[in-house]
Amino acid sequence: MSIATTSNTPNPGALSGALGVSAKGVSRHFGAVHAVEHVDFRAPAGKVTALIGPNGAGKTTLLLMLASLLKPDSGTITIDGLDPAQDRAAVRLRIGWMPDTLGVWESLTAREILVQMARFYRLPAARIPQRVADLLELVRLDTLADQPARVLSRGQQQRLSLARALVHDPSVLLLDEPASGLDPGSRVELRKLLRSLAGEGKAVVVSSHVLSELDEIADGAVFVNQGRTVKQQTIEEAALAGRRYAVTALDSEALMAKLRELGVEFRVEAGRRPAVTLLLTHDAGAAALLSELVTSGIGVVSFAPATGALEETYMNLETEQR
Incomplete structure (x- = not known):
């Protein structure tokens, strides 16, 4: 209309x-x-x-x-x-x-x-x-x-x-x-x-x-x-600055061990099935990491942005303000 x-x-x-x-x-x-x-x-x-x-x-x-x-x-x-x-x-x-x-x-x-x-x-x-x-x-x-x-x-x-x-x-x-x-x-x-x-x-x-x-x-x-x-x-600028992704797997210990092996920094988030979150700077990097995890036999259950691009910027600014 x-x-x-x-x-x-x-x-x-x-x-x-x-x-x-x-x-x-x-x-x-x-x-x-x-x-x-x-x-x-x-x-x-x-x-x-x-x-x-x-x-x-x-x-x-x-x-x-x-x-x-x-x-x-x-x-x-x-x-x-x-x-x-x-x-x-x-x-x-x-x-x-x-x-x-x-x-x-x-x-x-x-x-x-x-x-x-x-x-x-x-x-x-x-x-x-x-x-x-x-x-x-x-x-x-x-x-x-x-x-x-x-x-x-x-x-x-x-x-x-x-x-x-x-x-x-x-x-x-x-x-x-x-x-x-x-x-x-x-x-x-x-x-x-x-x-x-x-x-x-x-x-x-x-x-x-x-x-x-x-x-x-x-x-x-x-x-x-x-x-x-x-x-x-x-x-576009917000997206290029990166966003945090949340990853869960059938075996959380195996997931974290693989991330350490790859040199990827992460943090563990509390929940019924513990998730790890990590900062990725672009979609291509996210796709490459997911491929590496699956190829290595990690049973990935979910792999998705934990925050939007603007939310990531907001949270970073809040941290800087403190």
């Missing part, structure tokens, strides 16, 4: 060349608390960019500033080349903001919420009903369209929040924990939808703690900690 706007107004992203999101040296303090401190951030058009960091790292504060809902104390932000401080109305037409909770209007129905949002963005009145119907179908809420938002489950409210962010066909999407509360099937659908939206040329920013999901959808990531940017990385 197409999710293009039903308005006669050209797509805002097309007006500006869909340049995406940029922040340079952005800071925001709340009294003595430095929530964000000189953060650099880039989310190009046509890509999904993950925003990753522990609780309290400043992710939500940064997203609020990118959404023009919070003014930075210093630094610059541009959305499709526009400065929110100078042209806030034009910037907000380009932004689709999905907070981590649905928020207000819980007494309104899902349909009423989307209709009201469409009116706020001044979509042509005659086209609003079809636009709303398309979005409700897109997020699989068409059968619940006339139910009050308060009776929707957490996952259903998340899907409604996403539809609300898409109502005006923005060129930039800022999503704070969009997969929170979603069932496994809905998570898969979300991944496909976000990839599709990026394929249309939108800049998609996703903040999430589910790093395995981000591996599947992100083109790159910005890691933040204690209010600062600590690393920016593409998925």
Whole structure:
């Protein structure tokens, strides 16, 4: 299904060349608390960019500033080349903001919420009903369209929040924990939808703690900690840095003896059937090691990545921070 706007107004992203999101040296303090401190951030058009960091790292504060809902104390932000401080109305037409909770209007129905949002963005009145119907179908809420938002489950409210962010066909999407509360099937659908939206040329920013999901959808990531940017990385760069693999065998002692013979460093992980984990820098190395183990008569039961590429980077950064 197409999710293009039903308005006669050209797509805002097309007006500006869909340049995406940029922040340079952005800071925001709340009294003595430095929530964000000189953060650099880039989310190009046509890509999904993950925003990753522990609780309290400043992710939500940064997203609020990118959404023009919070003014930075210093630094610059541009959305499709526009400065929110100078042209806030034009910037907000380009932004689709999905907070981590649905928020207000819980007494309104899902349909009423989307209709009201469409009116706020001044979509042509005659086209609003079809636009709303398309979005409700897109997020699989068409059968619940006339139910009050308060009776929707957490996952259903998340899907409604996403539809609300898409109502005006923005060129930039800022999503704070969009997969929170979603069932496994809905998570898969979300991944496909976000990839599709990026394929249309939108800049998609996703903040999430589910790093395995981000591996599947992100083109790159910005890691933040204690209010600062600590690393920016593409998925390709993350993969080249290596990831940890978990290996189990019918005879764990024989497996470990063979790994020692090959000079492969590993560590033993607790479990019903003890597994060993080891760091491999590329898929070819993993394939070669598996072949060597099987050829040597080791009864390998499982051999698979124990972490995603982004999770490996995150854990390494956490170790460095300590």
